[in-house]
Amino acid sequence: MEPIRSGSSTVYFGGDAIDALRADLDRGGFSRVFVLTDSNTREHCLPVFLKWDPALADAIHLSMPAGEAHKNLDTCRRLWEELSEYGADRKSLLINLGGGVVTDLGGFVACTYQRGISFVNVPTTLLAMVDASVGGKTGVDLGVLKNQVGVIRDPDLVGIYPGFLETLESRQVRSGFAEMLKHGLIQDRAYWEALSSLAGLDTLETHIHHSVQIKNRVVTADPLEKGHRKILNYGHTLGHAIESCFLDSDSAEPMLHGEAIAIGMVLEAYLSVQTCGLPREACDQIKTTILKFFPRVALAPALRDRVMQLLRFDKKNAHGKVLFSLLPDIGQAEIDQEVAVDHILDAFDYYAR
Numbered sequence: 001m002e003p004i005r006s007g008s009s010t011v012y013f014g015g016d017a018i019d020a021l022r023a024d025l026d027r028g029g030f031s032r033v034f035v036l037t038d039s040n041t042r043e044h045c046l047p048v049f050l051k052w053d054p055a056l057a058d059a060i061h062l063s064m065p066a067g068e069a070h071k072n073l074d075t076c077r078r079l080w081e082e083l084s085e086y087g088a089d090r091k092s093l094l095i096n097l098g099g100g101v102v103t104d105l106g107g108f109v110a111c112t113y114q115r116g117i118s119f120v121n122v123p124t125t126l127l128a129m130v131d132a133s134v135g136g137k138t139g140v141d142l143g144v145l146k147n148q149v150g151v152i153r154d155p156d157l158v159g160i161y162p163g164f165l166e167t168l169e170s171r172q173v174r175s176g177f178a179e180m181l182k183h184g185l186i187q188d189r190a191y192w193e194a195l196s197s198l199a200g201l202d203t204l205e206t207h208i209h210h211s212v213q214i215k216n217r218v219v220t221a222d223p224l225e226k227g228h229r230k231i232l233n234y235g236h237t238l239g240h241a242i243e244s245c246f247l248d249s250d251s252a253e254p255m256l257h258g259e260a261i262a263i264g265m266v267l268e269a270y271l272s273v274q275t276c277g278l279p280r281e282a283c284d285q286i287k288t289t290i291l292k293f294f295p296r297v298a299l300a301p302a303l304r305d306r307v308m309q310l311l312r313f314d315k316k317n318a319h320g321k322v323l324f325s326l327l328p329d330i331g332q333a334e335i336d337q338e339v340a341v342d343h344i345l346d347a348f349d350y351y352a353r
């Protein structure tokens with residue numbers, strides 16, 4: 001599969017990822033090489049990764065606890081200190097081997113340690129492969145505020161090796177798949193149709209490549225997030241609000257990001273019919289496909305109310321109107337679409353029946 005050039009970085013796939021990392025290690029002249037994992041990727045991915053190149057036998061292993069709760073400045077501080085204790089200098093390399101938490105946080109640690117050292121990302125979740133691998137966003141959370149602190153800088157290279165997905169929980173694979181469906185819906189009808197007809201999620205290699213191409217096309221057209229990049233928010237306005245409500249709630253089981261986005265995409269397909277002319281049959285097709293992969297979740301009236309409150313109090317949404325990225329048709333997206341708050345309640349009813 002062709003490598004994908006993204007900003008100052010290149011994304012390599014499969015065996016090419018191994019070759020590219022070897023070449024980087026050969027010619028980089030690095031004083032020390034560090035590999036950052038979390039507790040799960042240390043167990044499941046590191047043993048495989050260390051076989052990629054004999055030089056990695058000398059790499060120093062750094063680790064962090066798994067999970068978003070640890071994507072914070074305390075973890076960064078500990079890693080900055082460890083780098084310092086191990087004598088990391090400006091010629092050191094940090095390889096981030098993990099999901100989006102490790103690649104976001106590890107990228108930030110590398111960008112800030114001694115004002116910036118080289119880093120490489122080796123994403124090991126589907127979400128990190130298809131979503132976090134391009135665009136150069138690094139960062140950490142500040143309390144409940146997600147990605148509040150960070151910088152934008154591309155890694156030296158990204159190595160996508162789908163074999164790592166073998167140990168990833170199927171629910172996590174499905175969560176990343178939601179973003180792939182979104183890529184089809186906003187940019188590429190044929191791709192959406194190919195994904196819709198999949199019987200299972202175990203042979204995704206060529207699709208991962210296609211998703212990275214689409215995401216890369218969008219972020220490179222709008223590197224500073226002036227406008228066009230907002231099409232990537234399709235499904236995310238309501239999806240994020242639902243995700244937050246599930247996180248806040250004591251009784252509800254936590255929902256993965258992609259699971260919430262899947263619901264958001266059905267709701268926002270309905271809003272697309274009302275607002276920018278998505279044909280009703282296309283909307284029904286979106287709902288059928290999404291429910292094929294993501295069984296319907298009961299959204300209690302209290303949760304709907306909480307979502308509506310979150311939208312009303314969001315500073316970006318003034319005068320009872322909320323701005324969405326919506327679909328005039330499958331494969332196309334429009335940003336800054338105004339939706340009357342009352343229409344959103346109908347969208348919940350549409351999802352539920």
Ligand code: NAD
Binds near residue numbers: 044126133172
């Ligand atoms: P994650 O990194 O928490 O990984 C999910 C879980 O899978 C973790 O428990 C992890 O330890 C485990 N895991 C990872 N790889 C594994 C493997 N191969 N086998 C077994 N277990 C494995 O979560 P995620 O969904 O990958 O990423 C979410 C994060 O990514 C969020 O913090 C989000 O903000 C960020 N993100 C960043 C961008 C960006 O552009 N930088 C884009 C999307 C998301």
